[in-house]
Amino acid sequence: xxxxxxxxxxxxxxxxxxxxxxxxxxxxxxxxxxxxxxxxxxxxxxxxxxxxxxxxxxxxxxxxxxxxxxxxxxxxxxxxxxxxxxxxxxxxxxxxxxxxxxxxxxxxxxxxxxxxxxxxxxxxxxxxxxxxxxxxxxxxxxxxxxxxxxxxxxxxxxxxxxxxxxxxxxxxxxxxxxxxxxxxxxxxxxxxxxxxxxxxxxxxxxxxxxxxxxxxxxxxxxxxxxxxxxxxxxxxxxxxxxxxxxxxxxxxxxxxxxxxxxxxxxxxxxxxxxxxxxxxxxxxxxxxxxxxxxxxxxxxxxxxxxxxxxxxxxxxxxxxxxxxxxxxxxxxxxxxxxxxxxxxxxxxxxxxxxxxxxxxxxxxxxxxxxxxxxxxxxxxxxxxxxxxxxxxxxxxxxxxxxxxxxxxxxxxxxxxxxxxxxxxxxxxxxxxxxxxxxxxxxxxxxxxxxxxxxxxxxxxxxxxxxxxxxxxxxxxxxxxxxxxxxxxxxxxxxxxxxxxxxxxxxxxxxxxxxxxxxxxxxxxxxxxxxxxxxxxxxxxxxxxxxxxxxxxxxxxxxxxxxxxxxxxxxxxxxxxxxxxxxxxxxxxxxx
Numbered sequence: 001x002x003x004x005x006x007x008x009x010x011x012x013x014x015x016x017x018x019x020x021x022x023x024x025x026x027x028x029x030x031x032x033x034x035x036x037x038x039x040x041x042x043x044x045x046x047x048x049x050x051x052x053x054x055x056x057x058x059x060x061x062x063x064x065x066x067x068x069x070x071x072x073x074x075x076x077x078x079x080x081x082x083x084x085x086x087x088x089x090x091x092x093x094x095x096x097x098x099x100x101x102x103x104x105x106x107x108x109x110x111x112x113x114x115x116x117x118x119x120x121x122x123x124x125x126x127x128x129x130x131x132x133x134x135x136x137x138x139x140x141x142x143x144x145x146x147x148x149x150x151x152x153x154x155x156x157x158x159x160x161x162x163x164x165x166x167x168x169x170x171x172x173x174x175x176x177x178x179x180x181x182x183x184x185x186x187x188x189x190x191x192x193x194x195x196x197x198x199x200x201x202x203x204x205x206x207x208x209x210x211x212x213x214x215x216x217x218x219x220x221x222x223x224x225x226x227x228x229x230x231x232x233x234x235x236x237x238x239x240x241x242x243x244x245x246x247x248x249x250x251x252x253x254x255x256x257x258x259x260x261x262x263x264x265x266x267x268x269x270x271x272x273x274x275x276x277x278x279x280x281x282x283x284x285x286x287x288x289x290x291x292x293x294x295x296x297x298x299x300x301x302x303x304x305x306x307x308x309x310x311x312x313x314x315x316x317x318x319x320x321x322x323x324x325x326x327x328x329x330x331x332x333x334x335x336x337x338x339x340x341x342x343x344x345x346x347x348x349x350x351x352x353x354x355x356x357x358x359x360x361x362x363x364x365x366x367x368x369x370x371x372x373x374x375x376x377x378x379x380x381x382x383x384x385x386x387x388x389x390x391x392x393x394x395x396x397x398x399x400x401x402x403x404x405x406x407x408x409x410x411x412x413x414x415x416x417x418x419x420x421x422x423x424x425x426x427x428x429x430x431x432x433x434x435x436x437x438x439x440x441x442x443x444x445x446x447x448x449x450x451x452x453x454x455x456x457x458x459x460x461x462x463x464x465x466x467x468x469x470x471x472x473x474x475x476x477x478x479x480x481x482x483x484x485x486x487x488x489x490x491x492x493x494x495x496x497x498x499x500x501x502x503x504x505x506x507x508x509x510x511x512x513x514x515x516x517x518x519x520x521x522x523x524x525x526x527x528x529x530x531x532x533x534x535x536x537x538x539x540x541x542x543x544x545x546x547x548x549x550x551x552x553x554x555x556x557x558x559x560x561x562x563x564x565x566x567x568x569x570x571x572x573x574x575x576x577x578x579x580x581x582x583x584x585x586x587x588x589x590x591x
Contacts, residue, residue, distance in 0.1 A: 111352040113300050116372055117307075120259055120282070121300040123378035124290045129254050134380035136574070137540075138250040140547050141257075143571045144388060145203050145215040146589065147554035150179045151393075151469065152199030154557060157324055157447070161331075162192045173230040175223040178589035179558055186227040190284075190338045194219025194331030200469050201327070201451055204535075205387040205396040206257075207432065207503065207511060210264035212276035214382065217256035219334030220284035222586070224291055224341075225249050229583040239293035246585055247578040252287040254383045259283035261382030265506075266373040270435075272366060275312040277333040282306045284337035292345060301350025305340040307362050308354045319439065322448045375506065385509060388535030390546045392467045397433040398454045399533035401513035405461035407528050408517055412462075419462040420483060421519050425491045427454065428514040428527075430499040438493040447472045450479065458515070459487040502531070510536070548572075563588070 129135065152158045163182055164170075175189025176182070177196075184192060197203055197219055204215045225244040232241045260279040269276055285306040289299035312332070316325040344350070355362045356371070363369055392402050412418055429438075439453040450456045450472040460478045461467050471478040478484055499512045514529040532538045534546060551571065555564045567588060570577050577585075 113304070113350070113352045114355040116355055117300050117303050117352075119378065120286050120303055121296050123259070124255055124286045124299055125296045127255075127378065129251050129380055131254075131380040131384065134254050134383040135247075135250055137383050137386060138253045138257075139571070139574060139577065140388070140544065141204055141215050141253060141383070141386065142218070142246075142250065143551045143567075144547055145197055145218050146178060147551040148198075148200060148203045149193060149196035150558050150589075151202065151554045152196040153179050155199060155469075158196060158199040158327070161195055161328055164188065173227070173234045173236070175227045176230075176583075176586050176590050178222075178586055179591065181591055186223045187335050187338045187342070189223035189227065190220045191328075191331040191335035192219075193222055194280075194334035195328040196331075198330040199327045200393045201395060202389050202393040202469070205389060206261045206264060206382060207387065207396060207509070208261070208265045209268040209504075210270060210276050210279070211396075211432065211436070212260055212264055212279055213330065214257040214260045214280075214283070214386065215253070216277070216280045216330035216334070217260065217284045217287070218253065219331055220280075220288050220337050221249060221252050221256065221291070222582070223334070224288045224338060225252070225582045226586050228291065229581055233583070239291065242293070244291065244582045245578065246580050246582055248291070249582050250578070252291055254380055255378075256283040256287045257382040257386060258378050258380060259286055261386075262374065262376060262378055263372065265375045269311075270314055272368060273313055273315075274366060275314045275317065275329060277329045278306075278311045280330050280333040281309065281337045281340075284334055285341055288338060289341050289344065292341060294341070294345060298344050298350075300352075301348070302341045302344045304350040304352065304354045305344065305348075306337060308351050309336055309340060311366060316448075317436075317452065319442050319449075322452060323446065324448055326448055326452075385537050387511075387533070387537075388543055388547055390534040390543050390550060392457070393451070393469045393472075394457050394467060395437050395452050395454075396533070397430070397437055397511060398457050398513075399535070400511055400530035401427055401429070401433075401454055401458050401515065402461050402467055403530045403533060404513055404515045404528040405458040406465065408515060408525065409462050409465045411525065413465075417519070419459070419487055421521075422462070422487060422490060422517055423520045423522075424518040425458070425487075426516045426518075427458070427491055427493045428496045428499065428516070428529075429454075429493050430503040430512060431495050432500075432503060433513070434493050434495050440489060440491060440493070444479065444485075444488075446474060453488070454493065455488040455491040456484070458491055459484045462487060510538075558589075558591070 162177070162180065164184055165188060170183050171185045174183045175186050175193075177184060177189060177192045179196070180192075182189075182192065194216060198213065198216055203213050206212050206214050225248070228238045228242065229244045231238050232243055260283040263279050263282065264276065269278060282303060285302045286299060289302045294302065312329055315321045316323050316329070353361060358364060363371055387396060389396060389399065392399060394402055409419070412421065433454060437452050437454045439449070440455050442449070442453070444450050444453060444456055457467055460471050463481060463484050464471075464478065470476055473479060496512075496514075499510075499514075502508045502510045502512060510531045511533060512529065512531045514527050516527045517525040519525070534543050536543075548568070548571065552564065552568060555567055559567070570580070570585075570588075
């Protein structure tokens with residue numbers, strides 16, 4: 001029943017259905033309430049709410065108190081007992097709004113933070129990183145990510161989104177955006193750097209139940225670290241006046257990778273339609289809170305706001321809405337993280353049970369009531385196992401298929417044949433590849449479609465023996481090639497359960513693809529299988545010279561030879577790089 005009018009004594013009537021009083025469910029009766037109960041643990045109960053509202057008390061039965069005294073209702077000559085209900089003093093309010101919402105009753109005792117949030121805050125503040133492998137890998141992540149950002153600046157679609165909100169604005173002691181002349185506030189600076197980094201889908205990668213690119217967090221980390229240092233050099237007192245060194249930044253990068261990666265290991269956000277950049281926002285909020293000198297409690301506050309701050313849908317990554325927002329989504333997450341942390345710095349409190357709160361929390365609203373699962377405690381595992389995109393600016397699940405395509409291109413050339421001689425290709429692959437980038441018959445409408453289509457990427461490699469960022473652009477040679485389009489439609493993906501199992505195996509973490517080519521004359525080439533791409537941990541030493549070469553190519557488009565050599569020398573001098581302050585390091589990239 002709906003809410004009932006007030007009686008003369010000011011008490012609302014019970015909104016019970018018409019049933020015998022022996023069941024504890026009554027029709028409309030005025031009641032007097034005798035209260036003899038103490039607060040106890042609440043247990044959600046899925047049933048119609050029962051309530052009493054008077055000038056003094058409101059009683060809800062959206063949640064039942066466990067192991068507590070019973071509540072007695074005196075109804076004239078009858079007395080019926082119910083399990084104790086939450087009772088709290090109240091003023092006049094819309095009882096119907098609460099009833100219809102299904103909201104749980106409020107508790108008066110202090111709320112404790114969700115343990116998932118506390119674990120992150122404790123890790124950020126109390127766990128030193130002692131892994132030499134993690135620091136060495138983070139050094140390569142830093143230079144590779146900056147290089148990817150520089151390469152992104154070559155594209156008009158990226159550049160048009162960058163710069164100050166109000167043209168011409170220069171923020172004193174603000175964040176300097178490498179590769180540009182911009183000096184911005186740290187919030188907008190985080191967006192600029194984050195968008196540059198992710199634009200070409202060429203920075204590092206983490207593949208698990210959820211996918212993502214942990215180096216996206218450098219958008220927030222570099223922006224805040226640079227701003228702190230410049231402000232404090234000018235007499236400010238951010239983070240107690242600290243001047244941030246590159247080693248501090250590397251540790252923040254390691255921890256951001258670990259937070260994002262561990263939250264992704266067993267928890268799929270894409271399966272509920274959410275984009276992985278929620279994890280960028282959470283990880284960035286955590287590490288920059290510590291960088292800014294916030295307490296462990298304040299860090300938990302900031303993390304909680306990252307979870308409550310609305311989450312991006314994956315729709316811009318999938319047909320029929322694939323578009324360029326996927327390239328600046330990480331920048332958006334970075335700027336949100338910085339903005340939220342700065343609010344906490346000014347005294348904004350947190351949302352302790354943002355994950356677990358019944359009805360209104362993240363789990364109930366966005367995760368189908370399921371709690372996060374964890375495979376391991378936070379350490380440096382993710383950085384030690386991160387995947388580099390060394391060879392091609394392509395969605396990572398396609399990297400091994402593109403390597404296989406290059407081998408086939410060379411084999412065909414040796415036989416005096418070409419991609420025009422191909423009748424059909426079967427790509428034996430893993431589930432994530434099929435789910436994300438299998439677009440055999442979807443029209444290629446834009447850059448974003450092409451760099452997330454395994455058929456297109458393999459076809460370009462088979463036709464031209466290359467795959468470069470320009471091959472995705474509208475009107476380009478590859479994008480307008482009839483042969484590429486024809487061949488793309490001949491490539492069929494088939495999931496191999498063993499490949500999927502290997503993909504999720506924490507000891508392997510491979511990204512396998514296997515191509516079998518049938519030629520027009522009916523003959524078949526031997527299947528070409530590639531299990532781990534060049535940037536995989538299993539091939540790390542093989543990849544390092546290629547990562548440096550990739551970085552050098554990206555530098556060469558922006559700086560003279562002297563500056564390129566200076567930056568390359570610094571990248572290879574671990575001790576000198578670690579001791580350099582971050583603002584001095586960023587100045588080497590500023591134009």
